[in-house]
Amino acid sequence: MPELPEVETVRRGLAPFMEGRTIRKLTLNRPDLRFPLPKDFSARIEGRKVVRMSRRAKYLVIMLEGELSVIAHLGMSGSFRIETMAEAVGDFHHPRSKDAAHDHVIFQMADEQGGEARIIYNDPRRFGFMDLAETGALDLYPSFSALGPEPTGNSLSADYLAERFRSKKSPIKSVLLDQRVIAGLGNIYVCEALHRSGIGPERLANSLVTPTGRAARGLEDLTGAIRQVIAEAIEAGGSTLRDHIQTDGSLGYFQHRFRVYDREGEACVTPGCGGTVSRIVQSGRSTFHCPACQK
DNA sequence: AAGTGAACCTGAAGGC
DNA sequence: TGCCTTCAGGTTCACT
Incomplete structure (x- = not known):
């Protein structure tokens, strides 16, 4: 579903539940989306705090402590939803698929007070993907290196x-x-x-x-x-x-x-x-x- | 080199 | 009701 405005909306919706919080646990319900998920994905990000939620074009960038970033693309049918211990609090862009059968990746977040939230990635068609990259080298990431300017910035004229x-x-x-x-x-x-x-x-x-x-x-x-x-x-x-x-x-x-x-x-x-x-x-x-x- | 089309995958909707 | 075809917000790869 997502073009730039939808991805930006997802970023803004997730930020309050991820920024400043720690990824307590990452659950992978399958080994791949469009591509195989990163090797040792869970081990590499569990325990790290999210420094900042960012976006480049239609890609979501979750910047973690230790100069590591999760890059996520929602493909055609990807969406995130947030569940707290109490109830579902938001459904970020996601038209179809309430179907838990397509919940592929789950980030379990913990804040400093011990509050918990689950950030669930659902994607029926699996055209989306997630990857890891060094934060300082994001510009060199293959999908990013050839991208043109953002339509929101000053370089578009x-x-x-x-x-x-x-x-x-x-x-x-x-x-x-x-x-x-x-x-x-x-x-x-x-x-x-x-x-x-x-x-x-x-x-x-x-x-x-x-x-x-x-x-x-x-x-x-x-x-x-x-x-x-x-x-x-x-x-x-x-x-x-x-x-x-x-x-x-x-x-x-x-x-x-x-x-x-x-x-x-x-x-x-x-x-x-x-x-x-x-x-x-x-x-x-x-x-x-x-x-x-x-x- | 550049441009078009197929492929990736699942589900919803429309026609018969 | 059921079966078949078409279509869907994206990207990449293989062909002319």
Whole structure:
């Protein structure tokens, strides 16, 4: 499920239950997710205190004492939930799978007063993974080393995108999904950002760059739309798809603000547009857009 | 070199 | 009801 806003929401939800607390016990209910879990995973992290919860693109980073970090990716269907001794207190992004059969990894946390909480990783499809890396060398971690800038940071600019788009003659939709260009966007937020900036998903990326390599008209709008949609989604607690009611009533309501994603056949919400949202397939994935106002 | 498609895996939803 | 097909928020690897 998770694109950047969802992972950031998970990070914020877990932080109060992990930061400053000690991993008392790590339970592995199977030896692998998408990849084998780290060798001696439990032995290497049990007894260590969590220094800080961080995030890079769609990866969660749990920084531990002793310069060791757990890197976690939620794949398509991964989620964390928190249980205290008393009751479940939160369900962080997780639309499906209440099914304990897919509880694969359990962190048992202890605070200084002896309070306990269980942080449970559930992932039916097992496209997620966990790994260990030295905290000081995270930038060299294979999945991190080639990542582009975060859409929330200062390094994302129209000029930067112009430089990256210049040589790309593939559809803008595919280029925005490339984590080496921008890190953290996924299918939903790419569709939404393109709609907000009035750019058709099939337009070639290099058409947004002038012959001299400058940002063409529209690229500035796209840059702003990316920043805006990501910021709004984080503020809304991400998006929760195909879910019933949020039991805790608090997390993930950005799906109500989708303008095109999963709205095939519905009227375009752009003022005065009058178009109809359409679904096409690009590189094997659904793209939702309005052919009337996205050019 | 770059771009597309298949593969990884399970479950939900829709068609007949 | 049951069976079959399609689809799902991601990433990587193997092909043109």
